Amino acid sequence: MKLHFEFYGPISDRMGGAGFSLETDAAPQNRAALIAWLSHEHEGAGALGDSHIQIAINDELVRTEAGFDLSDGDRIAFLSPFSGG
């Protein structure tokens, strides 16, 4: 399956841009596995482990403790800590 990654805020600098896509046969089912896999593919991905970074799947914030079930075409966004106003 194909997964699309998006990076918002400072983390996008570490990841070399706003996003990229990857192919896999065995999609990771929790946050730790996801980041371990991304770290294989991209050297900056260790920074995604910061617990202040939130994850949204298909534009919906997810609590990642419970794990997740990714499907082909899913968009996984990593959101740096917010700084609005």
Add this chain to the structure above:
Amino acid sequence: MKLHFEFYGPISDRMGGAGFSLETDAAPQNRAALIAWLSHEHEGAGALGDSHIQIAINDELVRTEAGFDLSDGDRIAFLSPFSGG
């Protein structure tokens, strides 16, 4: 000497208007004496004894505990509790 009295806010209703003038040879030298004298001249003047009513002499707020020294032509204003905004 001639003294001018001014009344601001609700107290003006009790005193029958915005002000009046009185003649005296012996000006009162403290708040209690002033109100006693005014009560002789005007039936509503007892209400001026309310401790929340402030006094200004010639457009300057005065602390009346210390007494005061009135002169001919002085304007004595009684200010009802404020309600602005």
Add this chain to the structure above:
Amino acid sequence: MTRQKIILTGEALDIGRWSDWLAEDPACGAVAGFTGLVRAAQGLEALELQHHPVLTLQALERIARDATGRFGLAGVVLAHRHGRMAVGTPIVHIACACGHRRDALAGVSYMIDMVKTRAPFWKREWRTDGPHWIEPTQADHEAARRWMEEKT
């Protein structure tokens, strides 16, 4: 070097213009404001604000000066109507500009609390059954007293 406008007027308040003026200072990242208006109520035809010809403006100036010192404000607007006003009319407008939001917001709170009980105004509602003086509430007095107690 505080920029300030203290206004006591019988004319309509020109709120938009002052806000623009306050926001002109590029050193200010925060502008907070408050507008109090004549609120509709059953039988209310108009609100009247009486003032003192000398002491009222002096009190407004003192309130603005105290707020400026206390919260380090770079800009202040304190404008108050007097006279008779219809429902919906702005009575008072306050705005504070400074570097950070906390001080701007606190400055506005402080000033409106002070204006309610420490500035010589007397408020009278004109209702269908005649005029009624309005006294400040107990909460108004307490709000002003709290600021006095927590001297910075």
Add this chain to the structure above:
Amino acid sequence: MTRQKIILTGEALDIGRWSDWLAEDPACGAVAGFTGLVRAAQGLEALELQHHPVLTLQALERIARDATGRFGLAGVVLAHRHGRMAVGTPIVHIACACGHRRDALAGVSYMIDMVKTRAPFWKREWRTDGPHWIEPTQADHEAARRWMEEKT
């Protein structure tokens, strides 16, 4: 029956018009507001606010809804810019209308505290020496947490 305008835009904020709109409700005696602007700083050329295409507007809507319920607001404006802005440009404008001043002022404080740390925006300063991401301060995080603790 709250009147509300939630705006996320790349265009200049039209602050005066919304304030007028909020003040139109005759049941409201109090309108409080806050405007955050790009503050001048040594070497600062522009401020950039990035946002999320879906989540940011949702967060603004939730913040306005929470404030409305918590403070009993009759009217709310929450407007936020995104994109690149010059010094002096309004970034965010918040206004609350209701019957009494306390709730209007508290509503504004609550919303700006939430917008700082709970809405998906990312702020970057463009300085003469290049771009610098701006993180929320510790004080910003604490301000938001305090509201969560003192649940009304």
